[in-house]
Amino acid sequence: MKQRTNLVSEAGKHIVLVVGTLVVILPFYLMLSFSFKSPSEIQSISGGFFGAQEMMTDRKCLKTESEGSMRSKEECTMLPIVYNYKAAFEEAPLLRYLLNGVIVTLSIFAIQVIIALPCAYALAKLNFWGRDVVFGLVIFCLLIPVHAIALPLYLMLAKFGLTNTFASLVIPWTISVFGIFLMRQFFKTVPDDLINAARMDGMSEFSIVWKVMLPTAIPALLAFAIFSVVAHWNDYYWPRIVITGDQDLMTPPLGLRMFKSDMDGNEYGPMMAAATVIVAPLVVAFLLAQRRFIEGITLTGMK
Amino acid sequence: MSQSRSHIWFVSPAVLLMFVILILPVFVAGTFSFTDYNLGSQDFRWVGWKNYESLGKFSSYKKMFTASLTYVVIVVPVSVLLGLGSAMLISSLRFGGEFYKTVFFLPVMATLLAMAYAWEFTLDPVIGVVNKFLDDGCSVGWFYKLFTGSWLGFNPTESWYGGLCNDRMPNWLGNKKYALGSISFIGIWQAFGFNMVLYLAGLTSVPRDLYAAAEMDGANSTWEKFKLVTWPMLGPTHVFVVTITSIRSFQVFDTVEALTRGGPSKSTYMMVYAMFEKGVKQNLIGMGSAITIVFLGFVLLLTLTQVYFINRKVHYS
Numbered sequence: 001m002k003q004r005t006n007l008v009s010e011a012g013k014h015i016v017l018v019v020g021t022l023v024v025i026l027p028f029y030l031m032l033s034f035s036f037k038s039p040s041e042i043q044s045i046s047g048g049f050f051g052a053q054e055m056m057t058d059r060k061c062l063k064t065e066s067e068g069s070m071r072s073k074e075e076c077t078m079l080p081i082v083y084n085y086k087a088a089f090e091e092a093p094l095l096r097y098l099l100n101g102v103i104v105t106l107s108i109f110a111i112q113v114i115i116a117l118p119c120a121y122a123l124a125k126l127n128f129w130g131r132d133v134v135f136g137l138v139i140f141c142l143l144i145p146v147h148a149i150a151l152p153l154y155l156m157l158a159k160f161g162l163t164n165t166f167a168s169l170v171i172p173w174t175i176s177v178f179g180i181f182l183m184r185q186f187f188k189t190v191p192d193d194l195i196n197a198a199r200m201d202g203m204s205e206f207s208i209v210w211k212v213m214l215p216t217a218i219p220a221l222l223a224f225a226i227f228s229v230v231a232h233w234n235d236y237y238w239p240r241i242v243i244t245g246d247q248d249l250m251t252p253p254l255g256l257r258m259f260k261s262d263m264d265g266n267e268y269g270p271m272m273a274a275a276t277v278i279v280a281p282l283v284v285a286f287l288l289a290q291r292r293f294i295e296g297i298t299l300t301g302m303k
Numbered sequence: 304m305s306q307s308r309s310h311i312w313f314v315s316p317a318v319l320l321m322f323v324i325l326i327l328p329v330f331v332a333g334t335f336s337f338t339d340y341n342l343g344s345q346d347f348r349w350v351g352w353k354n355y356e357s358l359g360k361f362s363s364y365k366k367m368f369t370a371s372l373t374y375v376v377i378v379v380p381v382s383v384l385l386g387l388g389s390a391m392l393i394s395s396l397r398f399g400g401e402f403y404k405t406v407f408f409l410p411v412m413a414t415l416l417a418m419a420y421a422w423e424f425t426l427d428p429v430i431g432v433v434n435k436f437l438d439d440g441c442s443v444g445w446f447y448k449l450f451t452g453s454w455l456g457f458n459p460t461e462s463w464y465g466g467l468c469n470d471r472m473p474n475w476l477g478n479k480k481y482a483l484g485s486i487s488f489i490g491i492w493q494a495f496g497f498n499m500v501l502y503l504a505g506l507t508s509v510p511r512d513l514y515a516a517a518e519m520d521g522a523n524s525t526w527e528k529f530k531l532v533t534w535p536m537l538g539p540t541h542v543f544v545v546t547i548t549s550i551r552s553f554q555v556f557d558t559v560e561a562l563t564r565g566g567p568s569k570s571t572y573m574m575v576y577a578m579f580e581k582g583v584k585q586n587l588i589g590m591g592s593a594i595t596i597v598f599l600g601f602v603l604l605l606t607l608t609q610v611y612f613i614n615r616k617v618h619y620s
Binding site for chain 2: 253
């Protein structure tokens with residue numbers, strides 16, 4: 001009897017969770033589905049998930065020329081899925097956006113580490129006058145969300161003529177007080193003997209940071225990398241403020257917005273194909289290394 | 304001392320950047336909030352408290368506070384409770400827990416702006432599947448009865464859903480009545496998976512023997528055990544989850560900018576969006592700075608509340 005009620009309650013829980021799953025998945029499902037289907041299927045809400053994939057003719061393509069002559073009908077006829085992804089990459093500089101995203105997120109992370117690691121080491125392992133003050137400052141700065149001070153930061157960058165540059169995308173994020181705090185907590189757990197041994201070998205403090213501490217910190221650093229990369233790949237607010245109009249500097253979310261504002265009513269398919277391409281890298285990485293991602297993103301939970 | 308002065312080289316870049324990037328802007332915003340400065344003009348006038356007075360005086364700013372607070376008041380409790388609920392369901396499952404955990408965490412990972420557009424098309428009055436589903440439901444007997452409440456004896460045409468069936472399905476993002484609710488829904492959709500993961504971590508730290516002890520004290524039902532053990536033992540997690548969700552919901556921007564631009568008739572005019580619109584788009588730096596300062600005040604208040612609760616030791620260990 002007891003076992004039976006257990007089974008019933010287990011089934012009940014699954015029903016609730018499956019309903020939740022359907023709601024959570026819905027926009028992902030729709031995004032993928034739109035990126036596969038033809039405009040007419042999207043307009044009439046038909047064709048299921050994958051659409052019928054009937055060959056379609058791209059009217060815009062017929063109007064363009066190649067090598068002096070108008071394109072033939074065959075050249076412009078293709079599967080809806082091909083049309084959508086082709087349009088996503090051709091009508092907007094999607095590759096450029098992705099490349100910008102990679103450049104910006106990686107430079108932010110690299111600079112954050114270069115600034116934070118030595119500071120964290122000094123706070124954890126060196127005795128110097130004012131150490132507690134500096135640590136207090138770090139804790140105080142944890143209270144200031146960068147999104148909240150975006151306007152004055154934008155003003156300061158504008159005064160130096162730095163808006164619409166790569167630098168403006170990176171500068172506000174160069175200092176990660178959270179990174180300093182996190183690495184300091186981690187370095188606290190590294191035994192002093194290791195550092196003393198390195199000093200006996202005649203290593204300078206500088207090389208201790210990069211050759212002794214850095215390798216021991218790889219696990220914490222990896223979690224921080226995920227935290228940082230996810231946040232800045234997805235960030236839309238800051239790029240929206242400092243980049244106005246110059247497509248060569250746009251990060252993926254900003255590029256997607258440009259795409260949307262340029263699109264005419266019928267381009268839901270290409271639009272969602274572009275969205276898929278932008279969302280995919282992180283989602284795929286997440287599915288491959290879930291545990292690390294969840295750890296990295298909930299890092300803020302350790303504050 | 305053998306460590307010489309290397310610490311100066313280690314600490315000073317970070318300290319310098321903290322001052323320039325994090326602390327100085329607060330003072331810059333504070334100063335400009337008392338001026339009528341705008342980018343491009345050479346000088347500016349001191350206007351005293353005028354900008355702050357406008358915040359209290361004009362209806363668009365009143366709507367801003369209403370929208371922001373309503374959003375937070377909807378999103379925080381719902382996403383926290385959904386997070387706790389799903390964490391408890393998942394942790395009590397015999398199989399399949401990992402699957403649900405992965406799925407519920409997906410929105411946290413995915414680029415919010417892209418997903419906002421996906422939601423826009425899902426909720427679209429013409430091509431959206433949500434309205435098609437609701438429309439189709441009108442002619443499905445049991446679904447119609449369930450949602451109009453006619454199975455309880457209510458008059459179906461007087462209910463919300465019944466009314467929609469006779470008229471037409473709502474324009475979720477374009478109608479003043481529904482826009483804030485729809486934006487909040489997307490906020491909840493995005494946030495609850497994060498809370499779930501924090502609660503899952505919190506749940507693993509609840510000692511098993513406490514449940515046995517509660518049972519000996521006569522707590523037999525699941526609800527009593529939850530009330531007696533789970534809920535209070537999650538004290539620190541509650542404080543943290545509520546604080547971080549509140550701060551994040553105050554910062555909502557992507558969905559507002561992409562889907563409603565604060566409209567219709569300012570019903571979704573949230574603070575960070577207002578800051579962006581006034582300060583960056585309209586170049587009213589003074590006004591934008593005043594909103595910045597008030598916004599910082601809210602965030603600080605939330606964080607200090609968190610610190611207060613943590614110092615009161617809401618945990619029982």
